[in-house]
Amino acid sequence: MTNGEVLDIMRSAIVVALKIGGPILILSMVVGVFISIIQAATQIHEQTITFVPKVLLIVFVCLVCGPWMLETLQDFLYQVFGLMI
Incomplete structure (x- = not known):
């Protein structure tokens, strides 16, 4: 594995x-500023x-966007594990 591949x-990982x-x-942050x-x-x-x-907003966002977040993380991990082969 070259340095370029590691940097990619x-x-x-940072983008994900x-x-x-x-x-x-x-x-x-928006809710915090509004309440402030x-x-x-x-x-x-x-x-x-x-x-x-x-806390309520974070729980709601995790419930609504949780499947998308999990799918994004899975796609990244499949990509990384694919490079190991």
Whole structure:
């Protein structure tokens, strides 16, 4: 295996990680900013107000996008295992 092939695998791994983790991170950040704006407007600064909606959103996104995430990860692993043969 050459250095170029290893770099291609690492690049693919980073792209897959961004595809899988990106939607969850972006949506939780948007919800966090929205709730922070509401907290600043109402001057209620309770930590659990931001925690609970983020957890519920992450669970919902994992339920909705879980099959796609699993399929993406499987495709990448099949590609990596195929290079081992």
